[in-house]
Structures are given as structure tokens and as C-alpha cells.
Amino acid sequence: MATGLKELTPRSENYSQWYNDLVIKADLAENSAVRGCMVIKPYGYAIWEKIQAELDRMFKETGHQNAYFPLLIPKSFMCREAEHVEGFAKECAVVTHYRLKNDPDGKGVIVDPDAELEEELIIRPTSETIIWNTYKGWINSYRDLPILCNQWANVLRWEMRTRLFLRTAEFLWQEGHTAHATSEEAMAEAVKMLNVYANFAENFMAIPVIKGVKSANERFAGAIETFCIEALMQDGKALQAGTSHFLGQNFAKAFDVKFITKENTQDYVWATSWGVSTRLMGALIMTHSDDNGLVLPPKLAPYQVVIVPIYKNAEQQAAIAEKVSGIMEKLRNAGISVKFDNNDTKKPGWKFAEYELKGVPVRLAMGMRDMENNTIEVFRRDTLVKETMPLEGIEAHIKQLLDDIQANIFKKAFDYRTSVTRNVDSYDEFKVEIEKGGFLMCHWDGTPETEEKIKTETKATIRCIPLDGDKTPGKCMVTGKPSAQRVVFARNY
């Protein structure tokens, strides 16, 4: 339906190009003048705001509070936790100076060599270190626990190959950081937040996910256990959509955070951290959209309904506008967000293509014939099906339709995932099957060496060891050694 400048490369031709086209043409984001850093455009940001609002509500319902910690982290903090520095210090932006000055040669400004920092500062790639250094001052006794903080922030990792939303140097995210008196409580928190993420992904983003545990190779740098939700994109590649880490006492030990227990002994504090990022935007786009553009779940669409008037002259335009204002009121009273595009400089056909590209779940069109018949044309974005409906009771119909769309796109994604998830029992078969994409459920002997060999030879990684589902033991497809259960292999974003 989209035409001319707005046309997308079809998915079948080049999935990756289709994604790039869509992000740009639907006005979601674009690259900036700074390598790897994106500009999130208003329409893209409006979707992110919906994601934020819903997650924030869920975090608060589970007892968390927001706070804000510094952007900059002293270099020495990064070194306190041995694995953490290995994982993060190699790819970060380093602030070395705090002043510019006029170039004595008159050529703009230069870094002032007299303004060198004694200790370099790192732009946070994640905030465990600065936060645990802060928590040290907040925690004395078990009465100060738990601490349940979340932060909405920007972070920066110096990625070499970047793609809009999926992998950018700077990205937006939330990071929860909690402190607990016992290992059990911290572990329960990590699992609780995993479930919050899975609930959000499935019931708001309409993305089916597998909940699981990461293998040691894929674990967060500094964690004892990393839980994750894994989604499957339409091209058969996996995407990690959120992680929740049980950090044990690693950061408490690194920053010397001890507390007096109820029994009047001293112990190090137990920690979790958990996060999702603007990467979710990439998952949202790649799970549901089609060759006509974005398909948005109604629960996250900036507006759920757009109304386009079809008229030949100003008189007709005015008559339709009046009729539409009544419809808008009914829809809004029913809790539906709606936009009326009465812009006179664009033709209806252009608008139809534009709102398809932008993934508005429902489009209503009203012309003079509809006015006479007291009807309206209803178009649903997910199936591209159009029908004419009576205006009487339209708000109930649209409300139901939005629920149907939300359920339908989840089902579509779920059915697709089911169709490309299969058990594979030999490594030879694995090498053939992995080329076709999807989730391969295989037995693995649990060693990093076998995982590494598979990754090197096939570019597939273990996405997770699923928490639910088939727990039948078997034999590793590569080494024949015992395996406790099948794990999920895939190529991934």
C-alpha cells in the first residue's frame, strides 16, 4: 500500500534492509552525527513512553521506587569486581578532561591540557559499581533491607557494529538494583522480575517469550545466575528481550557492603539487578510488522485509532468533521486513544498508506455515503481486512476489535515460533537445521567448551536453559555425555 518514497524493501528480499527501511520511514529513529548514537524521533519515542509507563507501573506495584545515580563512574570502581571489569571496561567512553579552550592558532577550540582529571571517569555502561558504592552508606542493619530501587537512564557501550534500537552505543533503559538480607530473598526477587518482564512481553508487547537461565558463557559479568526472556524474530533469529541477575554477594564484597543480621552477626548483602532497554523497540518491530510497515499492539500504540475523512469540498469536510467529533467522544469515553487526521494538504490514499506504515491498529474512514447510511469503514492493520460497520455501538465494536488485534498478533507470533521450534538430536542435523533459523531444542553436556565449539562452528549460541517445559534428560548431541534437559539454541541478534 505504501508508495514511492515510503516503500519498504520486502522482507523476503532482504530482511535486514526491510528493518532499516521501516525504522527510518515510519519515523521511529535515525542515526546521528555521533557514531553509534541514535536519535529517537517523536513517533518512536511515543511508543517507548508507552513501554516505560507500563513497566514503571509494574515495578511500583511490586514495591520498587525510582532513584537516580551518576552518569559517570570513577575508573577504579570498574576494577573492583574482577569479572565485571572484563565484561564492561573494554568498550566504554572515557572522560579524561573537564575543559576546552580556544585554540591559540585561532582554529576553534581544543582540549585544555591543564584540565586533565586525576582519575578518568567512565560513562556508565551499567551502574552496579556506582550504586553499590552508594548502598554502602545506606545499609547498616537488616532493618535497612531490602532496598528496591530502579533507575531510568541512558547508558553507553562502545559497540563496533551498531543497528538502530538493536545495538547502539548509547541506549535508554531501566536498571533495577536491589539489596537483600538473604540469598533466598535475592533469588526470589530475580525470579519475580523475570516474571514481570515475561508478563510485560507477552501481555503488552504481544511477544511470546521463553523464560530461562543463561549458560555460564552468556552470563552477565559479575552475576552468579542470569535469567532471561528470549524472543524469536520473524527471520528465525533470537533476541534477548530482558535479563534479571542474581548477583550473590559479589558486588557487596567488592564495595564492602556488610550488615548486622537479626542474629546480631555480620554478613555481606545479597544483590540483584535487572534491565530492559530500547532494544525492546527492535523486538516489537521485528515480531509483528509486515511489508506494508509497522504493526503495533493496541496496548502500546501511541494512538489506537485514526479517523480519515473522505470529501470533495469544504462543505463535506465540515459535515464529516462534525459527525466525527461525536464518534471521537464516544471512543475516548470508552478509553480508546484516537487521532482525527483532517489535514487538507494530503489525500486519503496518502493517509491510508502513512498510517499503515506507522502501524495504527485501527483506521476508520468516513465519506458522504457513510454519512448518509450512518456507517463507517473499519480497517484493521493486522489482517488488512476492511468492513463497513453501523455507527450505532461503534465504540463497543472498536474496543472488542482492539482486544482481538492484541490477541491475534500474539497468536500469530506464537504460532510462528511453534512452527520453527523443533527437537534436534544429532550435531549433523543441527548444522543443517540451524541454517533454517528458529529455536532448536537440543541436549548439551553443560560444558562451556562444547557450547564454544558449537558457536564457533555454527554461529549458534545457547539462548537459555528453559525454566518450564520438557525436563527429560538425554545425551549431548555433540559429545554424547549426559544432559539434564534440552536447551534452546539459535542464532541471535
Place this chain on the structure above:
Amino acid sequence: MATGLKELTPRSENYSQWYNDLVIKADLAENSAVRGCMVIKPYGYAIWEKIQAELDRMFKETGHQNAYFPLLIPKSFMCREAEHVEGFAKECAVVTHYRLKNDPDGKGVIVDPDAELEEELIIRPTSETIIWNTYKGWINSYRDLPILCNQWANVLRWEMRTRLFLRTAEFLWQEGHTAHATSEEAMAEAVKMLNVYANFAENFMAIPVIKGVKSANERFAGAIETFCIEALMQDGKALQAGTSHFLGQNFAKAFDVKFITKENTQDYVWATSWGVSTRLMGALIMTHSDDNGLVLPPKLAPYQVVIVPIYKNAEQQAAIAEKVSGIMEKLRNAGISVKFDNNDTKKPGWKFAEYELKGVPVRLAMGMRDMENNTIEVFRRDTLVKETMPLEGIEAHIKQLLDDIQANIFKKAFDYRTSVTRNVDSYDEFKVEIEKGGFLMCHWDGTPETEEKIKTETKATIRCIPLDGDKTPGKCMVTGKPSAQRVVFARNY
């Protein structure tokens, strides 16, 4: 009322120390391990979230959309607008490298000399440059205008002397950046946003403000005209609470952003920018609070009402809790946010002091006597007045009380400001009066030289040239030259 560790230095003894005590002891914010960067603690952040939510609603109602632009700005961008670089480049954090590596000597990590950036990147002190470089790609014709974007973000300015909320290296803010086809439209936008800020300050923060124009000396670096709202703190010092800039075509020229006009000619685009920051937290604290702690306007309090039970045993505690749950429901249904502090490890007296310190507008206390009498003790934070009220109709009473508190603290601040605002007509008198604090309304000849002389000799600056009020001309108190109207002088934060 606060006791022991929670006690504040009285304002009369040391206002500055009182402020620092209050910010720390009411759990609003604290200094971090990074010089000049603060940690905003959950209770402080909850107030900031209320501020954000209300402003964001106002921005959207006036047609603005949120977007997000990069944290880092290429050094060369800062130099494009001559005045802008003078104003901002001298106090910024400079990223020169993008990698750390293990120290060959085994002493932690060092900056990798092989990872030096070709061009240094600046952490944004404000985003005009990166945004106008982006707008260049968004604007071709008058049909693309106006662009009405806002960004919620962190920024960083390398301040030498910092104070929590009032002046920190990193701070949180919103920055609006709009692009227009005509000078008139841009000017109208700048004034519109000034009015939004004034409305927010007066009707939500309960802070009376003077709307005005900055003198050339105090203008934003790169602006043609800077509008501001100026508030007066309890110690008689002024605080700039928000600014809105008419930028003319300065940034459009610096980044070559032209558009085709309706008349098919070419012109540079007209710009505004406007912002408020976490500095507002400082204004909020210093305007209303007292020696017992924070006083919050009900419209921005994280919770408006706290209920404290008074009991002797578990049975009484349970009976009161049951009674309170009914009261909470009534209050919540009336749109009032309420917290029930049923924590058994703290005494009522401790709780009373704690919630006074934290500025909760209304405290309700219920003991066995109240249970019997069907009454409740109602304490209002602003006047510290306590009375016993019947439970019947309590929700209507509290709703009215919250409105009264909101109005009363505004009036108190307004009356204080009135009491310390006076006309001063001679420079000798000025030198005496400025020591007493407050706003001095004086005639000034309009020259930067006279303003500079006054600043050097008295540490007072022109806070603004008021838009409203007395416009009678007169003679400059220093030079005797003609003056168009009185302007506002004060010492300031």
C-alpha cells in the same frame, strides 16, 4: 519536633547549613563519589517524578512531543555558534578515548592509548547544537514546520562549586527545542512556554514568580532574548526557576538549516529553546520548608496524607488497622494519595517527626479513644495545627484541607516576597538595602557597564526586566541616565 540525628540546624542560625541538613535528612539527595554529581534518593526522586508528570502533561497540551537526542556532541559542533561555545565549552566533560585495557603492570585498568578518538566528544551541557544538526535533515519546506520537540535528559556542566539540586555537575532537566517559519511565531512560542513555566511554578509548586526578560549580560549563550521566571527564597536570595529563549536564526545559520517558504523563497529557520531542571527541587525546598523539615505543596507530594496508628497491643493495632482501611478507601476514592504506616518497630512519636521532616501535607493519627468516638486527629504540616475531627465526611474535609494548604503556602511565600520587595532610588541606599536581601526595584540605564559595576561592587545582578507591573520611566540610580522602567535586582543562587 525532629529529634536526635534528624535535627536540623535552625534557619536563623545558618540558612545554608539548614538547607544541606534538610536535603540529606529528608532523604532527598546526597553527594556521590563523583565530584559534583549527586544521587537523587527515592523520596527526592518521587517529588521530581510529580514535577515531570505535570510539566509533561502541560507540554503535550501545548502541542509538544518528546524525542531523544545523543548524550555526546562532537567538539566541532560546539564551535559553530560563536557565543554558544564561549558560554558552554569552558565547563564540559570531554570524552577522548573509547576503551580501557589491563595495565601491563597488573595494576587494574588504564586508558588504552590506541583507542583515542579522532575528534573528541563533549557530554551535552545543553543540546542546541546536536539538535539543530539533526533538524537540518528534517526540514525542507514550511510544511515541515513547526517542529515542537522536548527532551527529558541528563546534562553535565563542570561546575567548580556545587550544591545539591541548586548547582550540580550532572543534573536532570527537560529541554524544549522548536523550529518555526517566522520570527513572530518563534517569539510567541518562547513567551507561551514562559507562561507554562510560570503557571506551573505558581499553581503546582506554590512559588510566586516574576516573569521577565534577561539583560544582555545574563542572556543564554546564543540567544537573542532570554525570558525567565525568578523566585525569591526565604533568605532573601533570588533563584532563576526556568528560562525560555528566542534564538532567532542563530542556530539555523550555524547549522545551515534553511526552508522553502510559502512564497517559494528560501530562509533560515527560527528557533526557541526552554528548560527547567532538578534545580526546581532546590527552589521548592527553600521556598516553603521550616525548621522542622520539608513543607510540600499537596499537588507535588509523593503522598498527601499519612495515617499513623496509636496502640498498646496487637489487638488494638489490628482493630485500628481495620478501621483505617475503610478511611483509606474513602480518601483514595476522593483522589487523595495516602500511606498507612503500620510499622511496628517505630513509635508514633518517631513517625510524627519523620513525616514532618518529609513534609507530608496532612498527618492523621488514630488511637483507641478516636475509635470509640468515631473521630480522628488531623495535623496540617504547613501551620503545625492539630485538631480532632469526626470521621463522618472526613474525605471531603481532607480534600478541602489539601486545597487550603496549597493556597496557604503560596500566599505565605507571596506575602513574604511582597514584604521584601521595595523600590530603591539611590545607589547609596541600594548598597545598604542589598545586604538585607529581597528584590530591589530600581532604575537602570540599560548598559552592560552599569550592570557590571553594580555586580562587582554589591554582588547583586539584574534578575530580570519584568514583563508586567510598573512601567514608569525614571533615572538610573547609578548614572542618572534615562531608564525605561524599574528592573529587579537581587543577590542570587
